[in-house]
Amino acid sequence: MYELITNLGAWLTSGTQWSGYDGIAHRLAEHLQYSLLATLIAAAIGLPLGLLIGHTGRGAFIAINLSSFGRALPTVGLVVLVFLASGLSMWPVYIALVALAVPSIVTNTYAGMTAVDPDVKDAARGQGMRWHPLALIQVVATATIAAYVSFGGLGRYVLDGLAQRDLVQVMGGAVLVAVVAIALDLVLSGVQRFLFRHRPA
Amino acid sequence: MALPMNRRALLGGLFAAASVPALAACSGGITSLDGGNGSSGSGTGSSAGGLTIGTANFTENQVLGCLYAAVLQQAGVKVKVRPNLGSREIVIPALKAGDIDLLPEYQGALLNYLAPKDASAEPGTMQNALILALPAGLQVLPYGQAADSDCFAVTRATARKYGLVTLADLADLAKQNGKLVIGAAPEVKKRRVGAVGLQEVYGVEFKEFKSLDSDGPLVKGALKKGDVDVANLFTTDTDIAANGWVVLTDPKNLIPSQHIVPLIADRKADDTVRKALARLGNVLTTDQLTQLNSQVDNDKKDPEDVANAYAKEKGLAK
Numbered sequence: 240m241y242e243l244i245t246n247l248g249a250w251l252t253s254g255t256q257w258s259g260y261d262g263i264a265h266r267l268a269e270h271l272q273y274s275l276l277a278t279l280i281a282a283a284i285g286l287p288l289g290l291l292i293g294h295t296g297r298g299a300f301i302a303i304n305l306s307s308f309g310r311a312l313p314t315v316g317l318v319v320l321v322f323l324a325s326g327l328s329m330w331p332v333y334i335a336l337v338a339l340a341v342p343s344i345v346t347n348t349y350a351g352m353t354a355v356d357p358d359v360k361d362a363a364r365g366q367g368m369r370w371h372p373l374a375l376i377q378v379v380a381t382a383t384i385a386a387y388v389s390f391g392g393l394g395r396y397v398l399d400g401l402a403q404r405d406l407v408q409v410m411g412g413a414v415l416v417a418v419v420a421i422a423l424d425l426v427l428s429g430v431q432r433f434l435f436r437h438r439p440a
Numbered sequence: 441m442a443l444p445m446n447r448r449a450l451l452g453g454l455f456a457a458a459s460v461p462a463l464a465a466c467s468g469g470i471t472s473l474d475g476g477n478g479s480s481g482s483g484t485g486s487s488a489g490g491l492t493i494g495t496a497n498f499t500e501n502q503v504l505g506c507l508y509a510a511v512l513q514q515a516g517v518k519v520k521v522r523p524n525l526g527s528r529e530i531v532i533p534a535l536k537a538g539d540i541d542l543l544p545e546y547q548g549a550l551l552n553y554l555a556p557k558d559a560s561a562e563p564g565t566m567q568n569a570l571i572l573a574l575p576a577g578l579q580v581l582p583y584g585q586a587a588d589s590d591c592f593a594v595t596r597a598t599a600r601k602y603g604l605v606t607l608a609d610l611a612d613l614a615k616q617n618g619k620l621v622i623g624a625a626p627e628v629k630k631r632r633v634g635a636v637g638l639q640e641v642y643g644v645e646f647k648e649f650k651s652l653d654s655d656g657p658l659v660k661g662a663l664k665k666g667d668v669d670v671a672n673l674f675t676t677d678t679d680i681a682a683n684g685w686v687v688l689t690d691p692k693n694l695i696p697s698q699h700i701v702p703l704i705a706d707r708k709a710d711d712t713v714r715k716a717l718a719r720l721g722n723v724l725t726t727d728q729l730t731q732l733n734s735q736v737d738n739d740k741k742d743p744e745d746v747a748n749a750y751a752k753e754k755g756l757a758k
Binding site: 401402 | 661
Protein backbone atom coordinates (compact mmCIF):
# COMPACT_ATOMS: atom_id res chain seq x y z
CA MET A 240 0.00 0.00 0.00
CA TYR A 241 2.79 2.41 0.97
CA GLU A 242 4.62 1.55 -2.22
CA LEU A 243 1.48 2.18 -4.24
CA ILE A 244 1.11 5.62 -2.74
CA THR A 245 4.73 6.59 -3.32
CA ASN A 246 4.43 5.34 -6.90
CA LEU A 247 1.26 7.35 -7.30
CA GLY A 248 3.07 10.41 -6.00
CA ALA A 249 5.89 9.84 -8.45
CA TRP A 250 3.42 9.33 -11.29
CA LEU A 251 1.57 12.55 -10.51
CA THR A 252 4.68 14.66 -10.19
CA SER A 253 6.91 13.23 -12.94
CA GLY A 254 7.69 15.75 -15.66
CA THR A 255 7.49 13.16 -18.44
CA GLN A 256 4.03 12.10 -17.25
CA TRP A 257 2.81 15.66 -17.68
CA SER A 258 4.12 16.20 -21.19
CA GLY A 259 3.21 14.81 -24.59
CA TYR A 260 0.01 13.54 -26.19
CA ASP A 261 -0.72 11.05 -23.42
CA GLY A 262 0.56 13.49 -20.79
CA ILE A 263 -1.52 14.76 -17.89
CA ALA A 264 -1.55 18.35 -19.19
CA HIS A 265 -3.07 17.32 -22.52
CA ARG A 266 -5.52 14.84 -20.97
CA LEU A 267 -6.57 17.46 -18.43
CA ALA A 268 -7.20 20.01 -21.18
CA GLU A 269 -9.26 17.43 -23.09
CA HIS A 270 -11.21 16.58 -19.97
CA LEU A 271 -12.03 20.21 -19.25
CA GLN A 272 -12.97 20.76 -22.87
CA TYR A 273 -15.44 17.84 -22.87
CA SER A 274 -16.91 18.84 -19.51
CA LEU A 275 -17.26 22.56 -20.13
CA LEU A 276 -18.60 22.23 -23.65
CA ALA A 277 -21.15 19.59 -22.61
CA THR A 278 -22.28 21.72 -19.67
CA LEU A 279 -22.59 24.80 -21.87
CA ILE A 280 -24.72 22.93 -24.40
CA ALA A 281 -26.80 21.52 -21.56
CA ALA A 282 -27.25 25.01 -20.11
CA ALA A 283 -28.26 26.36 -23.51
CA ILE A 284 -31.02 23.75 -23.59
CA GLY A 285 -31.87 23.55 -19.91
CA LEU A 286 -31.92 27.21 -18.85
CA PRO A 287 -34.57 28.44 -21.34
CA LEU A 288 -36.63 25.35 -20.66
CA GLY A 289 -36.44 25.86 -16.89
CA LEU A 290 -37.24 29.56 -17.26
CA LEU A 291 -40.23 28.75 -19.42
CA ILE A 292 -41.57 26.25 -16.95
CA GLY A 293 -40.92 28.60 -14.03
CA HIS A 294 -42.49 31.53 -15.85
CA THR A 295 -45.62 29.88 -17.09
CA GLY A 296 -45.93 27.54 -14.16
CA ARG A 297 -46.76 24.81 -16.61
CA GLY A 298 -44.90 21.58 -17.14
CA ALA A 299 -43.48 21.35 -13.61
CA PHE A 300 -44.70 17.79 -13.34
CA ILE A 301 -42.85 16.94 -16.55
CA ALA A 302 -39.71 18.73 -15.35
CA ILE A 303 -39.51 16.78 -12.13
CA ASN A 304 -40.10 13.51 -13.88
CA LEU A 305 -37.55 14.44 -16.52
CA SER A 306 -35.07 14.91 -13.73
CA SER A 307 -35.69 11.48 -12.27
CA PHE A 308 -35.58 9.98 -15.73
CA GLY A 309 -32.27 11.70 -16.48
CA ARG A 310 -30.74 10.36 -13.31
CA ALA A 311 -31.86 6.86 -14.09
CA LEU A 312 -30.38 6.92 -17.59
CA PRO A 313 -27.37 4.60 -17.84
CA THR A 314 -24.73 6.84 -19.35
CA VAL A 315 -22.45 4.10 -20.64
CA GLY A 316 -25.44 2.41 -22.29
CA LEU A 317 -26.39 5.67 -23.97
CA VAL A 318 -22.82 6.12 -25.22
CA VAL A 319 -22.77 2.65 -26.78
CA LEU A 320 -26.23 3.15 -28.28
CA VAL A 321 -25.31 6.45 -29.96
CA PHE A 322 -21.94 5.02 -30.97
CA LEU A 323 -23.59 2.13 -32.81
CA ALA A 324 -25.95 4.54 -34.55
CA SER A 325 -23.51 7.31 -35.41
CA GLY A 326 -20.06 5.74 -35.50
CA LEU A 327 -16.85 6.78 -33.88
CA SER A 328 -17.03 10.47 -33.08
CA MET A 329 -17.44 12.73 -30.08
CA TRP A 330 -21.23 12.69 -30.60
CA PRO A 331 -21.91 9.72 -28.31
CA VAL A 332 -19.90 11.35 -25.55
CA TYR A 333 -21.47 14.79 -25.83
CA ILE A 334 -25.00 13.44 -26.19
CA ALA A 335 -24.58 11.31 -23.08
CA LEU A 336 -23.03 14.13 -21.05
CA VAL A 337 -25.67 16.64 -22.14
CA ALA A 338 -28.43 14.16 -21.36
CA LEU A 339 -26.89 13.82 -17.92
CA ALA A 340 -26.73 17.56 -17.24
CA VAL A 341 -29.95 18.90 -18.80
CA PRO A 342 -32.43 17.48 -16.27
CA SER A 343 -30.71 18.93 -13.23
CA ILE A 344 -30.29 22.31 -14.93
CA VAL A 345 -33.98 22.40 -15.89
CA THR A 346 -35.24 21.50 -12.44
CA ASN A 347 -32.81 23.81 -10.70
CA THR A 348 -33.74 26.74 -12.89
CA TYR A 349 -37.40 26.02 -12.36
CA ALA A 350 -36.92 25.70 -8.61
CA GLY A 351 -34.99 28.96 -8.56
CA MET A 352 -37.71 30.75 -10.52
CA THR A 353 -40.64 29.86 -8.34
CA ALA A 354 -40.86 32.28 -5.48
CA VAL A 355 -42.26 29.87 -3.02
CA ASP A 356 -42.33 29.40 0.70
CA PRO A 357 -38.76 28.78 1.96
CA ASP A 358 -39.97 25.58 3.62
CA VAL A 359 -41.01 24.25 0.27
CA LYS A 360 -37.63 25.21 -1.18
CA ASP A 361 -35.90 23.35 1.59
CA ALA A 362 -38.02 20.35 0.85
CA ALA A 363 -37.08 20.60 -2.81
CA ARG A 364 -33.40 20.73 -1.88
CA GLY A 365 -33.87 17.78 0.38
CA GLN A 366 -35.25 15.87 -2.58
CA GLY A 367 -32.12 16.51 -4.53
CA MET A 368 -32.67 19.82 -6.28
CA ARG A 369 -29.44 21.71 -6.18
CA TRP A 370 -27.74 24.61 -7.74
CA HIS A 371 -26.03 24.25 -11.11
CA PRO A 372 -22.46 23.45 -10.12
CA LEU A 373 -23.60 19.94 -9.41
CA ALA A 374 -24.44 19.49 -13.08
CA LEU A 375 -20.91 20.51 -14.08
CA ILE A 376 -19.28 18.37 -11.42
CA GLN A 377 -21.37 15.38 -12.42
CA VAL A 378 -20.29 15.98 -16.01
CA VAL A 379 -16.61 16.28 -14.98
CA ALA A 380 -16.84 12.94 -13.23
CA THR A 381 -18.73 11.25 -16.04
CA ALA A 382 -16.56 12.67 -18.84
CA THR A 383 -14.26 9.72 -18.09
CA ILE A 384 -16.52 7.70 -20.40
CA ALA A 385 -15.00 9.48 -23.41
CA ALA A 386 -12.12 7.04 -23.01
CA TYR A 387 -14.55 4.14 -23.31
CA VAL A 388 -15.08 5.03 -26.96
CA SER A 389 -11.40 5.67 -27.65
CA PHE A 390 -11.21 9.38 -26.89
CA GLY A 391 -9.02 11.21 -24.41
CA GLY A 392 -9.56 12.99 -21.15
CA LEU A 393 -8.56 11.71 -17.75
CA GLY A 394 -10.67 8.59 -18.21
CA ARG A 395 -7.92 7.36 -20.56
CA TYR A 396 -5.70 6.64 -17.54
CA VAL A 397 -8.50 4.86 -15.69
CA LEU A 398 -9.55 2.63 -18.58
CA ASP A 399 -6.08 1.89 -19.95
CA GLY A 400 -4.79 1.30 -16.44
CA LEU A 401 -7.56 -1.18 -15.76
CA ALA A 402 -7.00 -3.08 -19.00
CA GLN A 403 -3.22 -3.12 -18.57
CA ARG A 404 -3.49 -3.70 -14.81
CA ASP A 405 -1.48 -0.62 -14.04
CA LEU A 406 -2.92 0.36 -10.67
CA VAL A 407 -0.87 3.53 -10.35
CA GLN A 408 -2.30 4.79 -13.63
CA VAL A 409 -5.86 3.92 -12.56
CA MET A 410 -5.47 5.71 -9.24
CA GLY A 411 -3.67 8.64 -10.85
CA GLY A 412 -6.59 9.15 -13.24
CA ALA A 413 -9.17 8.83 -10.49
CA VAL A 414 -7.34 11.25 -8.20
CA LEU A 415 -7.02 13.81 -10.99
CA VAL A 416 -10.75 13.61 -11.79
CA ALA A 417 -11.57 14.10 -8.12
CA VAL A 418 -9.18 17.06 -7.86
CA VAL A 419 -10.69 18.70 -10.95
CA ALA A 420 -14.20 18.21 -9.53
CA ILE A 421 -13.24 19.70 -6.16
CA ALA A 422 -11.35 22.59 -7.72
CA LEU A 423 -14.25 23.48 -10.02
CA ASP A 424 -16.70 23.27 -7.15
CA LEU A 425 -14.59 25.65 -5.07
CA VAL A 426 -14.16 28.07 -7.96
CA LEU A 427 -17.88 28.05 -8.78
CA SER A 428 -19.00 28.48 -5.19
CA GLY A 429 -16.56 31.40 -4.91
CA VAL A 430 -18.03 32.98 -8.04
CA GLN A 431 -21.51 32.36 -6.75
CA ARG A 432 -20.79 33.97 -3.39
CA PHE A 433 -19.29 36.95 -5.17
CA LEU A 434 -22.26 37.42 -7.50
CA PHE A 435 -24.87 37.07 -4.78
CA ARG A 436 -22.91 38.83 -2.05
CA HIS A 437 -25.69 41.39 -1.47
CA ARG A 438 -28.43 38.87 -1.01
CA PRO A 439 -29.30 37.03 2.16
CA ALA A 440 -28.51 33.33 1.92
CA MET B 441 -25.60 29.95 -0.96
CA ALA B 442 -25.13 28.13 2.29
CA LEU B 443 -21.97 26.16 2.80
CA PRO B 444 -23.49 22.79 3.72
CA MET B 445 -25.09 22.72 0.32
CA ASN B 446 -21.80 23.12 -1.45
CA ARG B 447 -20.42 20.37 0.65
CA ARG B 448 -23.26 18.18 -0.41
CA ALA B 449 -22.66 19.06 -4.03
CA LEU B 450 -19.02 18.24 -3.54
CA LEU B 451 -19.81 14.87 -2.08
CA GLY B 452 -22.18 14.21 -4.94
CA GLY B 453 -19.45 15.04 -7.40
CA LEU B 454 -16.95 12.84 -5.67
CA PHE B 455 -19.37 10.00 -5.58
CA ALA B 456 -20.01 10.40 -9.27
CA ALA B 457 -16.27 10.62 -9.89
CA ALA B 458 -15.83 7.33 -8.14
CA SER B 459 -18.69 5.65 -9.94
CA VAL B 460 -17.15 5.39 -13.40
CA PRO B 461 -13.96 3.66 -12.27
CA ALA B 462 -16.14 1.46 -10.10
CA LEU B 463 -18.26 0.60 -13.08
CA ALA B 464 -15.19 -0.43 -15.00
CA ALA B 465 -13.92 -2.26 -11.95
CA CYS B 466 -16.94 -4.51 -11.71
CA SER B 467 -15.91 -6.03 -15.01
CA GLY B 468 -12.30 -6.20 -13.94
CA GLY B 469 -11.52 -6.49 -10.25
CA ILE B 470 -8.54 -4.27 -9.59
CA THR B 471 -6.69 -6.14 -6.92
CA SER B 472 -7.48 -9.30 -5.11
CA LEU B 473 -11.05 -10.30 -5.78
CA ASP B 474 -11.98 -11.34 -2.31
CA GLY B 475 -8.79 -10.51 -0.59
CA GLY B 476 -7.80 -13.96 0.53
CA ASN B 477 -6.13 -17.11 -0.51
CA GLY B 478 -9.42 -18.91 -0.81
CA SER B 479 -10.93 -21.22 1.71
CA SER B 480 -9.14 -24.38 0.69
CA GLY B 481 -5.55 -24.91 1.70
CA SER B 482 -3.00 -26.68 -0.46
CA GLY B 483 -3.57 -30.35 -0.99
CA THR B 484 -7.32 -30.05 -0.90
CA GLY B 485 -8.90 -31.43 -4.05
CA SER B 486 -11.55 -29.69 -6.05
CA SER B 487 -14.18 -32.04 -4.74
CA ALA B 488 -13.64 -30.70 -1.24
CA GLY B 489 -13.77 -26.94 -1.60
CA GLY B 490 -15.34 -26.61 -5.01
CA LEU B 491 -13.74 -24.70 -7.81
CA THR B 492 -14.05 -21.14 -9.09
CA ILE B 493 -13.83 -20.49 -12.81
CA GLY B 494 -12.87 -17.01 -13.93
CA THR B 495 -13.34 -15.65 -17.42
CA ALA B 496 -11.93 -12.73 -19.36
CA ASN B 497 -14.03 -9.92 -20.75
CA PHE B 498 -15.05 -11.22 -24.13
CA THR B 499 -17.83 -13.43 -25.43
CA GLU B 500 -15.91 -16.59 -26.23
CA ASN B 501 -14.23 -16.70 -22.85
CA GLN B 502 -17.63 -16.52 -21.15
CA VAL B 503 -18.87 -19.35 -23.34
CA LEU B 504 -15.80 -21.46 -22.53
CA GLY B 505 -16.11 -20.73 -18.82
CA CYS B 506 -19.74 -21.86 -18.91
CA LEU B 507 -18.77 -24.98 -20.88
CA TYR B 508 -16.13 -25.80 -18.25
CA ALA B 509 -18.77 -25.29 -15.56
CA ALA B 510 -21.25 -27.57 -17.34
CA VAL B 511 -18.86 -30.50 -17.77
CA LEU B 512 -17.40 -30.14 -14.28
CA GLN B 513 -20.81 -30.04 -12.66
CA GLN B 514 -21.68 -33.19 -14.57
CA ALA B 515 -18.55 -34.77 -13.07
CA GLY B 516 -19.80 -33.86 -9.61
CA VAL B 517 -17.53 -30.89 -8.95
CA LYS B 518 -18.99 -27.90 -7.16
CA VAL B 519 -18.41 -24.95 -9.49
CA LYS B 520 -18.73 -21.20 -9.28
CA VAL B 521 -18.22 -18.94 -12.31
CA ARG B 522 -16.94 -15.38 -12.02
CA PRO B 523 -17.52 -14.07 -15.52
CA ASN B 524 -16.19 -11.03 -17.35
CA LEU B 525 -13.36 -10.19 -14.95
CA GLY B 526 -11.19 -8.28 -17.40
CA SER B 527 -8.18 -8.69 -19.63
CA ARG B 528 -5.43 -11.30 -19.17
CA GLU B 529 -3.51 -8.66 -17.27
CA ILE B 530 -6.30 -8.91 -14.65
CA VAL B 531 -7.29 -12.58 -14.65
CA ILE B 532 -3.86 -14.20 -14.37
CA PRO B 533 -2.95 -12.23 -11.23
CA ALA B 534 -6.37 -13.20 -9.84
CA LEU B 535 -5.53 -16.85 -10.53
CA LYS B 536 -2.11 -16.50 -8.90
CA ALA B 537 -3.70 -14.86 -5.86
CA GLY B 538 -6.09 -17.79 -5.50
CA ASP B 539 -9.22 -15.75 -6.15
CA ILE B 540 -10.08 -18.02 -9.03
CA ASP B 541 -8.88 -21.57 -9.72
CA LEU B 542 -9.47 -22.23 -13.39
CA LEU B 543 -9.38 -20.14 -16.53
CA PRO B 544 -10.00 -20.90 -20.20
CA GLU B 545 -6.80 -19.76 -21.89
CA TYR B 546 -5.16 -19.66 -25.31
CA GLN B 547 -1.73 -21.21 -25.79
CA GLY B 548 0.06 -18.48 -27.73
CA ALA B 549 -1.43 -15.49 -26.00
CA LEU B 550 -0.71 -17.01 -22.61
CA LEU B 551 2.86 -17.79 -23.58
CA ASN B 552 3.32 -14.26 -24.88
CA TYR B 553 2.09 -12.98 -21.55
CA LEU B 554 4.39 -15.24 -19.51
CA ALA B 555 7.50 -15.20 -21.66
CA PRO B 556 7.37 -12.66 -24.48
CA LYS B 557 9.07 -13.71 -27.74
CA ASP B 558 9.00 -17.36 -26.72
CA ALA B 559 5.98 -18.19 -28.84
CA SER B 560 6.31 -20.72 -31.64
CA ALA B 561 3.82 -21.99 -34.16
CA GLU B 562 3.43 -25.66 -33.35
CA PRO B 563 0.91 -26.46 -30.60
CA GLY B 564 2.90 -29.33 -29.04
CA THR B 565 6.06 -27.24 -28.76
CA MET B 566 4.03 -24.42 -27.38
CA GLN B 567 2.48 -26.65 -24.73
CA ASN B 568 5.97 -27.60 -23.55
CA ALA B 569 7.08 -24.00 -23.55
CA LEU B 570 4.01 -23.14 -21.47
CA ILE B 571 4.78 -25.82 -18.91
CA LEU B 572 8.27 -24.36 -18.51
CA ALA B 573 7.11 -20.76 -18.39
CA LEU B 574 4.29 -21.14 -15.86
CA PRO B 575 4.94 -19.98 -12.31
CA ALA B 576 4.83 -22.50 -9.45
CA GLY B 577 1.32 -23.45 -8.42
CA LEU B 578 -0.21 -23.18 -11.88
CA GLN B 579 -0.43 -25.74 -14.66
CA VAL B 580 -1.97 -26.15 -18.08
CA LEU B 581 -4.10 -29.19 -18.85
CA PRO B 582 -3.97 -30.81 -22.31
CA TYR B 583 -5.00 -28.39 -25.04
CA GLY B 584 -8.21 -28.93 -26.94
CA GLN B 585 -8.70 -29.21 -30.69
CA ALA B 586 -10.48 -25.86 -30.90
CA ALA B 587 -8.34 -22.82 -31.57
CA ASP B 588 -8.98 -19.11 -31.76
CA SER B 589 -6.33 -16.64 -32.82
CA ASP B 590 -6.07 -12.94 -32.59
CA CYS B 591 -6.17 -11.49 -36.06
CA PHE B 592 -5.97 -8.16 -37.77
CA ALA B 593 -8.73 -7.49 -40.26
CA VAL B 594 -9.63 -4.79 -42.75
CA THR B 595 -12.82 -4.27 -44.72
CA ARG B 596 -13.05 -5.77 -48.18
CA ALA B 597 -13.11 -2.26 -49.66
CA THR B 598 -9.85 -1.33 -47.92
CA ALA B 599 -8.20 -4.61 -48.96
CA ARG B 600 -9.21 -4.10 -52.60
CA LYS B 601 -8.28 -0.45 -52.72
CA TYR B 602 -4.75 -0.98 -51.42
CA GLY B 603 -4.19 -4.60 -52.45
CA LEU B 604 -3.79 -5.74 -48.85
CA VAL B 605 -3.17 -9.45 -48.28
CA THR B 606 -0.56 -9.75 -45.54
CA LEU B 607 0.49 -7.78 -42.50
CA ALA B 608 3.63 -6.82 -44.45
CA ASP B 609 1.38 -5.09 -47.02
CA LEU B 610 -0.07 -3.17 -44.14
CA ALA B 611 3.37 -1.89 -43.20
CA ASP B 612 3.95 -0.68 -46.76
CA LEU B 613 0.62 1.10 -46.80
CA ALA B 614 1.27 2.68 -43.41
CA LYS B 615 4.60 4.02 -44.70
CA GLN B 616 3.01 5.41 -47.87
CA ASN B 617 0.03 7.23 -46.47
CA GLY B 618 0.94 7.57 -42.79
CA LYS B 619 -2.70 7.69 -41.78
CA LEU B 620 -3.51 4.16 -40.67
CA VAL B 621 -5.70 3.85 -37.60
CA ILE B 622 -6.05 0.63 -35.62
CA GLY B 623 -8.87 -0.23 -33.25
CA ALA B 624 -8.42 -2.72 -30.42
CA ALA B 625 -8.90 -3.22 -26.69
CA PRO B 626 -6.71 -0.90 -24.56
CA GLU B 627 -4.39 -3.70 -23.42
CA VAL B 628 -3.48 -4.52 -27.05
CA LYS B 629 -1.52 -1.28 -27.23
CA LYS B 630 1.12 -2.80 -24.96
CA ARG B 631 0.94 -6.39 -26.18
CA ARG B 632 3.24 -8.23 -28.53
CA VAL B 633 0.32 -9.67 -30.47
CA GLY B 634 -0.78 -6.10 -30.87
CA ALA B 635 0.73 -2.72 -31.61
CA VAL B 636 4.15 -3.67 -30.18
CA GLY B 637 4.69 -6.81 -32.30
CA LEU B 638 3.21 -5.29 -35.44
CA GLN B 639 5.78 -2.55 -35.15
CA GLU B 640 8.71 -4.82 -34.24
CA VAL B 641 8.05 -7.69 -36.63
CA TYR B 642 6.42 -5.96 -39.59
CA GLY B 643 7.36 -2.33 -39.05
CA VAL B 644 3.75 -1.19 -39.09
CA GLU B 645 3.55 2.36 -37.76
CA PHE B 646 0.02 3.40 -36.93
CA LYS B 647 -0.95 7.02 -36.87
CA GLU B 648 -3.35 6.33 -34.08
CA PHE B 649 -4.37 3.54 -31.74
CA LYS B 650 -8.05 3.72 -30.86
CA SER B 651 -8.83 1.99 -27.58
CA LEU B 652 -12.14 0.16 -27.98
CA ASP B 653 -13.14 -3.35 -26.88
CA SER B 654 -12.11 -7.00 -27.31
CA ASP B 655 -13.84 -8.14 -30.50
CA GLY B 656 -17.00 -6.45 -29.25
CA PRO B 657 -19.60 -4.02 -30.62
CA LEU B 658 -17.32 -0.98 -30.42
CA VAL B 659 -14.38 -2.26 -32.42
CA LYS B 660 -16.59 -4.04 -34.96
CA GLY B 661 -18.83 -0.99 -35.30
CA ALA B 662 -15.78 1.21 -35.88
CA LEU B 663 -14.41 -1.11 -38.58
CA LYS B 664 -17.79 -1.35 -40.28
CA LYS B 665 -18.22 2.43 -40.37
CA GLY B 666 -14.64 3.03 -41.51
CA ASP B 667 -13.63 4.82 -38.32
CA VAL B 668 -10.68 2.49 -38.01
CA ASP B 669 -8.75 0.94 -40.91
CA VAL B 670 -7.59 -2.17 -39.10
CA ALA B 671 -9.30 -3.99 -36.26
CA ASN B 672 -7.99 -6.58 -33.83
CA LEU B 673 -10.56 -9.39 -33.93
CA PHE B 674 -10.74 -13.07 -33.08
CA THR B 675 -10.79 -15.72 -35.79
CA THR B 676 -13.78 -17.46 -34.19
CA ASP B 677 -16.07 -14.53 -34.90
CA THR B 678 -18.75 -15.19 -37.52
CA ASP B 679 -19.03 -11.45 -38.12
CA ILE B 680 -15.74 -11.56 -40.04
CA ALA B 681 -17.24 -13.72 -42.77
CA ALA B 682 -20.67 -12.12 -42.50
CA ASN B 683 -19.22 -8.68 -43.25
CA GLY B 684 -16.73 -9.92 -45.81
CA TRP B 685 -13.83 -8.61 -43.76
CA VAL B 686 -10.35 -9.67 -44.83
CA VAL B 687 -8.04 -11.19 -42.22
CA LEU B 688 -4.49 -10.22 -43.11
CA THR B 689 -2.15 -13.19 -43.21
CA ASP B 690 0.88 -13.45 -40.97
CA PRO B 691 3.87 -14.73 -43.00
CA LYS B 692 6.35 -13.93 -40.21
CA ASN B 693 4.34 -15.85 -37.57
CA LEU B 694 3.83 -12.99 -35.18
CA ILE B 695 0.57 -14.52 -34.05
CA PRO B 696 1.19 -17.89 -32.43
CA SER B 697 -0.93 -21.01 -32.42
CA GLN B 698 -3.87 -20.50 -30.16
CA HIS B 699 -5.36 -23.80 -29.10
CA ILE B 700 -7.64 -23.46 -26.13
CA VAL B 701 -6.03 -24.72 -22.98
CA PRO B 702 -7.35 -24.86 -19.40
CA LEU B 703 -5.09 -23.01 -16.98
CA ILE B 704 -5.60 -24.26 -13.46
CA ALA B 705 -4.21 -23.99 -9.94
CA ASP B 706 -2.25 -27.14 -9.02
CA ARG B 707 -4.30 -27.75 -5.88
CA LYS B 708 -7.51 -28.04 -7.91
CA ALA B 709 -6.21 -30.20 -10.75
CA ASP B 710 -7.41 -33.60 -9.62
CA ASP B 711 -8.29 -36.53 -11.89
CA THR B 712 -12.00 -35.74 -12.03
CA VAL B 713 -11.34 -32.22 -13.27
CA ARG B 714 -8.64 -33.34 -15.72
CA LYS B 715 -10.86 -36.00 -17.30
CA ALA B 716 -13.89 -33.77 -17.62
CA LEU B 717 -11.96 -30.93 -19.26
CA ALA B 718 -9.99 -33.28 -21.53
CA ARG B 719 -13.24 -34.76 -22.80
CA LEU B 720 -14.60 -31.32 -23.61
CA GLY B 721 -11.32 -30.39 -25.31
CA ASN B 722 -11.54 -33.45 -27.55
CA VAL B 723 -15.13 -32.84 -28.54
CA LEU B 724 -15.29 -29.08 -29.09
CA THR B 725 -14.13 -27.98 -32.53
CA THR B 726 -13.21 -24.51 -33.72
CA ASP B 727 -16.29 -24.40 -35.96
CA GLN B 728 -18.61 -25.37 -33.14
CA LEU B 729 -17.07 -22.77 -30.85
CA THR B 730 -17.51 -20.16 -33.57
CA GLN B 731 -21.19 -21.06 -33.78
CA LEU B 732 -21.59 -20.85 -30.02
CA ASN B 733 -20.01 -17.38 -30.01
CA SER B 734 -22.39 -16.30 -32.73
CA GLN B 735 -25.39 -17.48 -30.75
CA VAL B 736 -24.34 -15.15 -27.96
CA ASP B 737 -23.23 -12.18 -30.10
CA ASN B 738 -25.82 -12.24 -32.83
CA ASP B 739 -28.77 -14.17 -31.41
CA LYS B 740 -28.30 -12.46 -28.02
CA LYS B 741 -28.54 -15.71 -26.11
CA ASP B 742 -27.16 -16.15 -22.62
CA PRO B 743 -23.66 -17.74 -22.63
CA GLU B 744 -24.70 -20.14 -19.89
CA ASP B 745 -27.75 -21.37 -21.85
CA VAL B 746 -25.67 -21.74 -25.00
CA ALA B 747 -23.00 -23.73 -23.15
CA ASN B 748 -25.49 -25.95 -21.37
CA ALA B 749 -27.38 -26.70 -24.58
CA TYR B 750 -24.13 -27.64 -26.33
CA ALA B 751 -22.94 -29.84 -23.47
CA LYS B 752 -26.27 -31.62 -23.45
CA GLU B 753 -26.30 -32.09 -27.22
CA LYS B 754 -22.82 -33.63 -27.16
CA GLY B 755 -23.63 -35.86 -24.19
CA LEU B 756 -21.13 -34.01 -22.01
CA ALA B 757 -23.78 -33.06 -19.48
CA LYS B 758 -27.39 -33.78 -18.77
